[in-house]
Amino acid sequence: MSQVPGTASSKVKMSPRKAEKCVMDLIDLFHKYTSPDDTVNKEGLQEMLKEYFPHFLRACDKMGKDYLSGVFEDNDKNHDKKIQFSEFLSVLGSIATDYHNHSHGAELCAGDDE
Incomplete structure (x- = not known):
């Protein structure tokens, strides 16, 4: 058992x-792919998404959307070619x-084409 913060x-x-x-699991997932500077590179992010979100990516493929091609650039807000934890949360x-x-009935991966 772990101690709950704020007790x-x-x-x-x-x-x-x-x-x-769930939050702790997301942190563990992020850390599984981070380098020593606590960031994820493009290859690591794509590997993570392929491993942990295969149904989502298959749905995107069926919709004719290559989700992986732009996800890194779209979320690397400070353009340092690394995904920090806050940027990772934007992806998720x-x-x-x-x-x-x-x-609510929408097709999976039918979101914006931003």
Whole structure:
């Protein structure tokens, strides 16, 4: 069991809530692909997306969209050729938004063509 941040006593140990566990899992996923400077390069990001979001990428392919070709450039906001954690969250936010829209009947990967 891990200690939950913000608990009143450092002696109190609780299991993280489901949402907290999801956040910790995202951090672990990011760290699985980071270099020592805590960033992910283009190849690492593409490898991660292929491994962890294959259904999404297949849906994009069926829609005729090459999602992987622009995802890095679209999310490397400071143009340093590296994806920092906040930029990684932007990538996941776009994918999560698409899945949310899919839950309301939209085709998967039918989002904007920005």
